[in-house]
Amino acid sequence: MRSATPPLSLALPKRRRVPSISIAQARLTSGLILFAFCLTHFSNHILGIFLVGTMEEWRDVLMMPWRIIPGQILLYGAFLTHLFLALRTLFKRRTMRMPVGQWVQVAAGLSIPLLLIGHVTSVRVAGSLFDAEIGYPKVLLDQWVNDPSVAMQMSALVLIVWTHACLGLYFWLRRYVWYGRFRVAFVAAALLFPSLVLAGYFASGSETVNRVHANPKLAAEIVRESGLTPADVKELRDLRIDLILIYLGLLGAAFGARAARNIIATWRNPLIVEYASGRTVRALAGSSILEVSRANGIPHAAICGGQGRCSTCRIAVISADRPLPKPGSQEASTLRRIGVGPDVRLACQFRPRGRIGVQRLVIEANEAQDSAFAAPVRGREMDLTVMVVDLRRSSRLAQEKLPYDVLYIIDRFLNAVRIAVRDSGGYLVCTTGDGAVAIFGFDVNMRRAARGALRAADAIWASVDRMNTELEADLPWPLGFGVGIAAGPCIVGHRSIDIGSAINFVGDAGNIAARLEEASKQIGAPVVVTEAVAASAGLAAAGADRRTLELRDRLVPVDVQVFTRHGALSEAVAPLE
Known part of the structure; x- marks a missing residue:
């Protein structure tokens, strides 16, 4: 349960007319x-x-x-x-x-x-x-x-x-x-x-x-x-x-x-950080949350190296026993840019005092894949953009190649999906065989969530193209894939399993995304996106094919944009950077 921390302590400072240099x-x-x-x-x-x-x-x-x-x-x-x-x-x-x-x-x-x-x-x-x-x-x-x-x-x-x-x-x-x-x-x-x-x-x-x-x-x-x-x-x-x-x-x-500063800090009230995973650590007063994680061997993503520019170290503040310091100009600028809620902070810039509970929002690649990316909420309704990805003809590939070769190809594909999702601000919910499910929109608005999903699809396509080029001599046919992207309200929370905690979400957006991924195989288009997602992202899809699809187990047809060429998707996504 979150403590009654005064909202003012978490609010972002208002824009200044003359922006300061961080x-x-x-x-x-x-x-x-x-x-x-x-x-x-x-x-x-x-x-x-x-x-x-x-x-x-x-x-x-x-x-x-x-x-x-x-x-x-x-x-x-x-x-x-x-x-x-x-x-x-x-x-x-x-x-x-x-x-x-x-x-x-x-x-x-x-x-x-x-x-x-x-x-x-x-x-x-x-x-x-x-x-x-x-x-x-x-x-x-x-x-x-x-x-x-x-x-x-x-x-x-x-x-x-x-x-x-x-x-x-x-x-x-x-x-x-x-x-x-x-x-x-x-x-x-x-x-x-x-x-x-x-x-x-x-x-x-x-x-x-x-x-x-x-x-x-x-x-x-x-x-x-x-x-x-x-x-x-x-x-x-x-x-x-x-x-x-x-x-x-x-x-x-x-x-x-x-x-000298560290010696003095050991005599002051230490910082106590309670992670949502259940671990509690003590640290020197004035430490940033990223420094606390690194000092205690807790993997913590920070693509920009802790400079406050990339937001991959972001955390959700779960509890605090005292008012929190306001974000500095660099942190405030980055938080505004990604459109997060008031309880999200950058771990590299956030230096709280006293006892505080935090939830990491992006988990490092070397952590267990089953725990994927941790969610900042439990049992909460929110609008999400869902992406379902699948590698085509992997079963047939297993008949043509040695098992170790097939495992290498699938692992490399799923790793490309993971990197694309992470770098685009999403969370990898799960991987099943040769497919994966990712969600966007935990800590950003729907516009940024839709754009993140489209950027991830573009990056996955580029990765598959590179794999086909590099492995051309070893592949019986070029690798194919399918991506379905939809958006809508979902119920999100955690489910407890033997090896840790994983995200569980329920919502029609996930069902539609899965059906779109199936449809992408039938119509021969690697990426299929609902018109609602394209509109939310402001997609300039001059190269997209607009269609209305009848999806399995659905009574109402769905308007979609279909991408059959990587160049068309890249051109549409480029203005969204």
């Missing part, structure tokens, strides 16, 4: 600015494949945006903002437990300044303090001739910066359904680009070494043209050491302040 938005924006700088700077390195002179000729063109005053303000502001927010996040973390990908991103990000300080002082700072002209000939001479170990450090820096940037982009983009369609292209670009950068860097370094060996006077000429004196070089070296010590001091201060 921490997550500032982190993303500053990161994108730095990424843009890296693209231009690294692109200049690629030209080293040809000649050092080519790099030097294009340097003014590619780096021009970052040399003018507005560009410099933007670049340095983005760097300081990104660094400050990284230290702030490090301090605010109650636990250092996080997925491996986030650990790699954090470790790479914290190591970048250590490797970057020397390069910045010898190029940017030298040019500003001593009016020196530091071009590629001088940089390559220092790194490949005077101290080759620096060249190895810069090569490592390229890989570390690129890894950090790509992980950041991945955590940002993977919440979008369209990302899956371009994932292979993104991965290919992520691997090819740094390879070209290092190829250009090594080629230009080799050219510099060969030129110096062929002309011993060349090194002295390059140094003289730069305008730096030995005293200037010594001053820059001392400055580099000072900056490294300052950065290490900031890191130490962040870790030290965090440790």
Whole structure:
């Protein structure tokens, strides 16, 4: 039973006329600015494949945006903002437990300044303090001739910066359904680009070494043209050491302040979290629910990495012994965007106090499939969008292929369904053999529920197309599937079974969706959607075939939209992103 928590404590703050910039938005924006700088700077390195002179000729063109005053303000502001927010996040973390990908991103990000300080002082700072002209000939001479170990450090820096940037982009983009369609292209670009950068860097370094060996006077000429004196070089070296010590001091201060904060928190009233699964844990005061879950080994989805952007970590507040903190600007913005009720919060942003009961709304993939996705309600009537999915001719496939091969194909298909449903904001109710049932609309309005179901159908179709391409040599015929989507009022709750808790729902929408899935086989159309769902989603179905179907065991015909081509569905769904 939910406690009588004052409604005001759960209400979202009203819109401001001038929207504020959230921490997550500032982190993303500053990161994108730095990424843009890296693209231009690294692109200049690629030209080293040809000649050092080519790099030097294009340097003014590619780096021009970052040399003018507005560009410099933007670049340095983005760097300081990104660094400050990284230290702030490090301090605010109650636990250092996080997925491996986030650990790699954090470790790479914290190591970048250590490797970057020397390069910045010898190029940017030298040019500003001593009016020196530091071009590629001088940089390559220092790194490949005077101290080759620096060249190895810069090569490592390229890989570390690129890894950090790509992980950041991945955590940002993977919440979008369209990302899956371009994932292979993104991965290919992520691997090819740094390879070209290092190829250009090594080629230009080799050219510099060969030129110096062929002309011993060349090194002295390059140094003289730069305008730096030995005293200037010594001053820059001392400055580099000072900056490294300052950065290490900031890191130490962040870790030290965090440790002191945690020690103090252990003496204060702890946070007690009661999960709907029956588990109760104690945590440091000020922890977010996502941090509590991770610190106690409780799987908790968070596609965006806990930045408050994707909503997959959302929870329902079941009970609380005191008023809850209001959502911050980032959390409020995301909650408004998905249209949830007042008792839904983002676990990564929600930092309650006292004793609180919560229900996770999206369960991680490594949890039992039978428990699927947990529901935030018990015995409640609500409007839902229901999707029924089935893999075609799986029984016939079992006669043509070995059992293990058939099991692999079915498992891969159902996993694609699970991912599509999860990424589209739905809940996988159950899987039976080669089919599945999913529902949309627990914590969003009907418009978003309908759109989520359509996006999931589009993603499932794309996954089956990829499977047919990848397994073409092993399949006796292309895989087919059927999807039926309907909507209407349902009674939703939990049913207790031996291995856990599962969703149980009863409603005519489920029966219609199942009949539509059957009809899709008869009419040869993979996706069949009721007109009511299409209207709720605002579907621009120019490529759909509108029909009225007589369904088995139903007295009244149903108006539907039928999709026989994947391209038609994708075009209709694209504007709904």
